[in-house]
Amino acid sequence: MKNNSNDLSHFIHLSEWDDSEMMEVLSKALALKKENYRNPVAREKVLGLIFLNPSLRTKISFETAAAHLGAASTLIQPGQGTWTFETETGAIMDGDRTEHLKEAIQVISRYVDTIGVRAFAGLENLDEDIEDQLMQDIVQYATVPVINMESAREHPCQALADGMTILEQFDQKPQGKKFVLSWAPHPKPLPMAVPNSALEIASRLGMEVVLACPPEMTLDKRILDGIEHNANHHGTRFSIEHEQERAFQDADVIYGKSWAGPIVYTDPDEEHDLRTREYSNWTIDQSLMSVTNNASFMHCLPVRRNVVVTDSVLDSPRAIHIDEAENRLHVQKAVLMKLWGLL
Numbered sequence: 162m163k164n165n166s167n168d169l170s171h172f173i174h175l176s177e178w179d180d181s182e183m184m185e186v187l188s189k190a191l192a193l194k195k196e197n198y199r200n201p202v203a204r205e206k207v208l209g210l211i212f213l214n215p216s217l218r219t220k221i222s223f224e225t226a227a228a229h230l231g232a233a234s235t236l237i238q239p240g241q242g243t244w245t246f247e248t249e250t251g252a253i254m255d256g257d258r259t260e261h262l263k264e265a266i267q268v269i270s271r272y273v274d275t276i277g278v279r280a281f282a283g284l285e286n287l288d289e290d291i292e293d294q295l296m297q298d299i300v301q302y303a304t305v306p307v308i309n310m311e312s313a314r315e316h317p318c319q320a321l322a323d324g325m326t327i328l329e330q331f332d333q334k335p336q337g338k339k340f341v342l343s344w345a346p347h348p349k350p351l352p353m354a355v356p357n358s359a360l361e362i363a364s365r366l367g368m369e370v371v372l373a374c375p376p377e378m379t380l381d382k383r384i385l386d387g388i389e390h391n392a393n394h395h396g397t398r399f400s401i402e403h404e405q406e407r408a409f410q411d412a413d414v415i416y417g418k419s420w421a422g423p424i425v426y427t428d429p430d431e432e433h434d435l436r437t438r439e440y441s442n443w444t445i446d447q448s449l450m451s452v453t454n455n456a457s458f459m460h461c462l463p464v465r466r467n468v469v470v471t472d473s474v475l476d477s478p479r480a481i482h483i484d485e486a487e488n489r490l491h492v493q494k495a496v497l498m499k500l501w502g503l504l
């Protein structure tokens with residue numbers, strides 16, 4: 162029997178780790194990659210992976226990371242072999258959802274050593290999404306450490322893989338390099354977790370950070386205040402640019418991503434129109450890349466070719482999105498080792 166404890170070592174927000182802890186994990190991930198690390202040091206551990214939303218990279222890289230450490234993993238996909246979950250506190254469960262997350266997380270905690278959870282933003286209540294309410298509920302129910310595999314607010318494992326890729330790209334000296342996160346069009350309103358996290362890791366690595374987006378797609382002030390703080394702390398600059406080509410000038414990294422503007426919470430039809438029509442010319446192409454400082458192109462994937470970014474950019478030698486995806490495996494191996502006291 163495990164007791165509930167508030168001092169469990171969860172990995173929910175990257176900001177919960179100070180810079181030295183974060184760099185320790187990134188250094189470990191780089192070393193693990195170099196030696197193609199496979200060692201059953203966690204032979205008796207079991208990792209539960211709960212996906213409330215689909216995944217390719219996160220699912221396979223966590224399962225593989227666990228396997229390389231000798232640990233077992235079990236996949237929980239509500240409605241696909243496990244019961245459907247109700248997530249709302251106080252819900253009257255007379256619909257088609259069978260089991261409340263409150264019981265499910267407590268029960269899973271009795272079986273496994275660590276739980277990974279993917280739970281995207283609902284895009285209905287901005288405050289709940291920014292405060293990561295659902296992930297906070299899950300942490301309250303859990304009696305084992307919880308890993309954020311992308312929540313409403315952030316995607317810390319993606320951020321670590323992005324940071325590792327940037328360290329590789331700049332021979333571990335990214336300080337002062339210009340990192341541009343560029344909004345791009347998309348047919349669907351995507352959450353803001355990845356862009357929030359991409360800005361966080363770049364600012365914490367001491368890069369000059371630019372958010373390039375149409376005015377209506379500017380990320381939430383509560384997130385941007387944190388990025389400003391990081392930039393000040395690292396003696397670098399954070400700015401917002403609404404003219405895409407100007408933002409791309411002399412950039413060293415272009416990180417392409419689409420997300421729904423905060424207006425999606427109040428006027429989804431207007432947001433859809435802006436994202437798919439008004440700003441459809443924000444697709445990242447060779448012409449934009451040509452004004453950069455021979456920038457590397459990054460994207461967390463999955464990516465909509467020729468909507469978010471053109472084939473010619475994705476298929477060019479400057480695109481490092483496949484390395485970035487591979488690095489999910491190495492950083493998550495390091496995260497598991499940290500949580501399991503194996504660093």
Ligand code: CP
Pocket residue numbers: 215216217218219220311319461462463
């Ligand atoms: N980048 C990322 O998290 O990919 P998946 O959604 O496929 O897991």
